[in-house]
Amino acid sequence: MDKRPLFCIIFSAALFGISTPIAKLLVEDIPPLALAGLLYLGAFLGLFTYTIIRRMHSPGHDEREPPLEAGDLSWLAGAILAGGIIAPVALMYGLVFVSGFASSLLLNLEGVATAIIAVVVFKEHAGKRIWSALLLMTLAGASLSWDPSQGKLDLAGPLLIVLAMICWGIDNNLTQHISNKEPTQIVQLKGIIAGTASLSLAALLGLQVPLDASILYALVLGSLSYGLSLILFIKALEGLGSSRTGSFFSFGPFIGAVVSIPLLGETITWHLIAATILMLLGVWMMITEHHGHVHRHEHIVHTHMHELDMHHQHTHPNGQKGPHAHVHAHEPMTHSHVHWPDQHHRHEHK
Numbered sequence: 001m002d003k004r005p006l007f008c009i010i011f012s013a014a015l016f017g018i019s020t021p022i023a024k025l026l027v028e029d030i031p032p033l034a035l036a037g038l039l040y041l042g043a044f045l046g047l048f049t050y051t052i053i054r055r056m057h058s059p060g061h062d063e064r065e066p067p068l069e070a071g072d073l074s075w076l077a078g079a080i081l082a083g084g085i086i087a088p089v090a091l092m093y094g095l096v097f098v099s100g101f102a103s104s105l106l107l108n109l110e111g112v113a114t115a116i117i118a119v120v121v122f123k124e125h126a127g128k129r130i131w132s133a134l135l136l137m138t139l140a141g142a143s144l145s146w147d148p149s150q151g152k153l154d155l156a157g158p159l160l161i162v163l164a165m166i167c168w169g170i171d172n173n174l175t176q177h178i179s180n181k182e183p184t185q186i187v188q189l190k191g192i193i194a195g196t197a198s199l200s201l202a203a204l205l206g207l208q209v210p211l212d213a214s215i216l217y218a219l220v221l222g223s224l225s226y227g228l229s230l231i232l233f234i235k236a237l238e239g240l241g242s243s244r245t246g247s248f249f250s251f252g253p254f255i256g257a258v259v260s261i262p263l264l265g266e267t268i269t270w271h272l273i274a275a276t277i278l279m280l281l282g283v284w285m286m287i288t289e290h291h292g293h294v295h296r297h298e299h300i301v302h303t304h305m306h307e308l309d310m311h312h313q314h315t316h317p318n319g320q321k322g323p324h325a326h327v328h329a330h331e332p333m334t335h336s337h338v339h340w341p342d343q344h345h346r347h348e349h350k
């Protein structure tokens with residue numbers, strides 16, 4: 001099995017995980033709605049700059065991955081609304097009421113929401129190990145979200161963050177349907193549309209954004225934690241499917257919690273240690289999962305990034321061998337091997 005999607009999701013989770021404690025600092029100076037817009041606008045600006053530089057040095061690179069088509073726009077629109085507008089705004093407002101430590105680990109629920117939606121709505125297969133891993137990660141998130149130093153439970157912040165996680169779970173599953181297309185194009189569109197929408201709404205509401213270095217910090221954070229992280233996440237979706245990508249992404253909140261300790265002055269408690277053990281055990285169960293059976297690939301004609309492998313046995317007039325994209329056909333095939341629910345293995349299980 002190709003392990004590259006695993007590296008993509010690990011780095012994606014790490015980049016996104018560290019964004020929460022840093023955003024917790026920024027939200028003290030920037031209104032939550034405006035901060036959400038700046039983060040996504042930063043994602044657009046960072047990737048736009050990267051695209052310009054890439055085209056200057058590698059003019060033919062964009063031909064390797066297929067661009068978005070008209071049939072992809074409905075998936076993209078839903079992803080932008082749920083994950084680009086509603087989710088970040090809810091998260092930024094939630095950070096006002098919840099500590100950086102607790103909010104970081106509440107992000108763990110994104111993986112749970114993604115997996116549940118993938119299995120229930122989009123019929124991805126999830127065995128006992130997947131559900132066991134999700135249970136462990138949920139318990140870890142619940143443990144790390146409970147702050148024993150607080151004498152009362154304030155649900156406003158946690159509920160806003162839970163709403164954000166559900167919306168990002170919807171976003172992840174919708175994006176999975178277009179994950180074989182040019183990822184930088186997807187993220188740039190999401191960044192410019194979502195960023196502009198949130199900033200425009202902030203301006204209409206009369207929210208004041210300080211004209212200082214905090215804006216630059218927000219844009220840089222957005223370019224890394226919302227831009228580069230999304231690129232890596234989309235590549236992982238293509239190779240792992242929604243449920244497993246979402247589950248692996250649950251490792252990110254733990255990184256955010258660890259970063260919040262020195263950055264925000266958080267302290268290590270017994271429930272942090274217990275949750276760490278649960279989290280690592282859940283990740284181990286995901287990594288060591290093996291799913292294989294006799295399955296059939298039906299005939300299909302489509303376009304996506306690929307190499308000449310067991311699923312792409314065709315020749316090219318120019319002898320092309322490396323990663324590339326073009327319209328090609330998959331002939332019917334029945335075989336058995338270990339696989340994930342990626343773009344070639346989205347089938348029903350009895």
